[in-house]
Amino acid sequence: MASARSTGVALSMAWTVARGSARERVAPAADQDAGASAKPSLVELGEAELVSQCLDGTPGAFDLVVERHRRSIYQLCYRFVANHEDASDLTQEVFLRAYRGLRSFQGHSSLSTWLYRIAVNVSLTRVSAKAPVAEPIENHQPVDTRAESPPERLLRHERAAQVRAAVRTLPARQRAALILRVYHEMSHQEIARSLGSSVGSVKANVFHALRNLKKRLDNEPR
Amino acid sequence: MWHLSPKALIDLAEGARPEHAFPHLETCARCQRRLADVRLALSTAALADVPEPSPLFWDHLSDRIRQAVRSEGPPPRHDWTTPRLSWRLAALGGALGIVVAAALVWQVAPRRGADRAAAVVTRGSEVQKSTQGASEAPFTFVADLAEGLEWETAAEAGLTTRFGTVDDTLTDLSSDERLELQRLLNEALSRPGA
Numbered sequence: 001m002a003s004a005r006s007t008g009v010a011l012s013m014a015w016t017v018a019r020g021s022a023r024e025r026v027a028p029a030a031d032q033d034a035g036a037s038a039k040p041s042l043v044e045l046g047e048a049e050l051v052s053q054c055l056d057g058t059p060g061a062f063d064l065v066v067e068r069h070r071r072s073i074y075q076l077c078y079r080f081v082a083n084h085e086d087a088s089d090l091t092q093e094v095f096l097r098a099y100r101g102l103r104s105f106q107g108h109s110s111l112s113t114w115l116y117r118i119a120v121n122v123s124l125t126r127v128s129a130k131a132p133v134a135e136p137i138e139n140h141q142p143v144d145t146r147a148e149s150p151p152e153r154l155l156r157h158e159r160a161a162q163v164r165a166a167v168r169t170l171p172a173r174q175r176a177a178l179i180l181r182v183y184h185e186m187s188h189q190e191i192a193r194s195l196g197s198s199v200g201s202v203k204a205n206v207f208h209a210l211r212n213l214k215k216r217l218d219n220e221p222r
Numbered sequence: 223m224w225h226l227s228p229k230a231l232i233d234l235a236e237g238a239r240p241e242h243a244f245p246h247l248e249t250c251a252r253c254q255r256r257l258a259d260v261r262l263a264l265s266t267a268a269l270a271d272v273p274e275p276s277p278l279f280w281d282h283l284s285d286r287i288r289q290a291v292r293s294e295g296p297p298p299r300h301d302w303t304t305p306r307l308s309w310r311l312a313a314l315g316g317a318l319g320i321v322v323a324a325a326l327v328w329q330v331a332p333r334r335g336a337d338r339a340a341a342v343v344t345r346g347s348e349v350q351k352s353t354q355g356a357s358e359a360p361f362t363f364v365a366d367l368a369e370g371l372e373w374e375t376a377a378e379a380g381l382t383t384r385f386g387t388v389d390d391t392l393t394d395l396s397s398d399e400r401l402e403l404q405r406l407l408n409e410a411l412s413r414p415g416a
C-alpha cells in the first residue's frame with residue numbers, strides 16, 4: 001500500500017510538470033496566432049528560425065530545407081557513388097536522418113555543413129558496404145552546341161567520367177576531403193568539423209588525394 | 223634536406239599563402255615539380271562535374287522525401303534554445319524511475335519472494351517428514367539443501383519462485399495437497415515409458 005501511494009505521488013508530480021510545460025508551449029503559440037498577419041514567411045527566415053519552425057511542425061518548413069539543399073547534397077552523394085539511383089537513395093536517406101536529428105542541430109555550424117556531415121557519413125557507409133558500380137557510359141548532359149564541337153564535348157565527358165571513376169578509387173577520408181574541398185568549396189575548418197578531424201589532417205588528405213588522383217589518371221589511356 | 227610539407231603545398235596551390243613566403247621553393251626543383259603536380263591535379267579534378275538529372279527529378283525527389291518524412295510523424299516538439307526544459311524533464315524522469323524501482327523491488331517483489339522463500343526454506347523439514355514411505359531420497363536431498371538456505375543466496379542462484387509460475391503456485395499448496403501431488407507424481411514416474 002505504501003509503495004502504491006508513493007508511486008501515485010510520483011505520477012501526480014510528473015503529470016503536474018507535464019501540464020505546466022504544455023501551458024508554456026501553448027501560450028507562445030497563442031500569441032503567434034494572434035499576430036499571424038505580421039509573421040514573416042518561411043522563405044524570409046534564417047537557418048536557425050527555419051529549423052525552429054521545422055521542430056514546431058510548421059507545414060512546409062522542412063520542405064523548404066530540402067528544396068534549398070537537395071542539389072548540393074545530391075551532387076555530393078553522386079561523387080561518392082557515381083550513379084544516379086544510388087545518389088538519389090542516399091539523398092533521401094540524408095534528409096530523413098536530418099529530419100530525425102533536427103533537435104541535435106545546435107547552430108554552431110551552418111545548416112549546409114551539418115547536412116554535408118550527414119551526407120558524408122551516409123555515403124561512406126554505403127560505399128564501404130556495397131561494391132562500386134560502374135558509371136553508366138551515357139549521361140545525358142545539357143548540350144550547348146555553340147560552345148564546343150561534338151568531338152570536344154565527347155572528350156570532355158569522357159575525361160570527366162575518368163576523373164569521377166578515379167575519385168571513387170581513393171581511400172575514404174581522402175575522397176571525402178577532396179570532394180568537400182574541390183566540389184563543394186568548404187573551408188578546411190568546415191571539412192575538419194564535418195569529418196571529425198583536424199585542419200592539418202584535412203590538408204594532408206587533400207594533398208594525398210590529388211597525388212593519387214594524378215597517378216591514376218596518368219595510367220589511364222587518353 | 224627538408225622539403226615543403228603537404229599542408230604547405232596545398233596552401234600554395236590554393237593561393238592561401240604566397241610563394242615568397244617559402245624561399246625554399248625558389249631553389250628546390252623537386253618542390254616546384256610537386257607544386258605544379260598539385261595545381262594540375264586540382265584543375266583536372268574540377269573537370270568532374272556531376273551529370274545533371276532530368277528537370278523533373280528534383281520535384282520527384284522532394285515528393286519522395288516528403289512522403290518519407292510524413293511516415294515518420296511530427297518532429298519532437300523540443301525547443302533547442304531552452305535546454306532547461308529537457309533538463310527538468312530528465313531529472314524528473316530519473317527521480318520517478320528511482321521511486322518506482324524502489325517501490326517494486328524493495329516492497330513488492332521481496333515481500334512475495336520472502337514469503338515464498340520462507341515457505342520453501344522453513345518448510346524443508348515438513349517436506350522431509352511428508353515423504354515418508356515414498357521415494358524419499360531425492361526429496362530428502364533437496365530438503366537438506368533447503369534447510370538453512372538464505373533468501374539472498376537462493377535468489378542469486380535463481381532458485382526463488384516468480385509470481386505466476388508453476389513453482390510459485392506450489393508454495394501455496396497445503397501439506398495435504400502437497401502430499402497428494404507427490405503421490406501423483408510418483409505414480410506417473412513409475413509407469414513404464416515415463
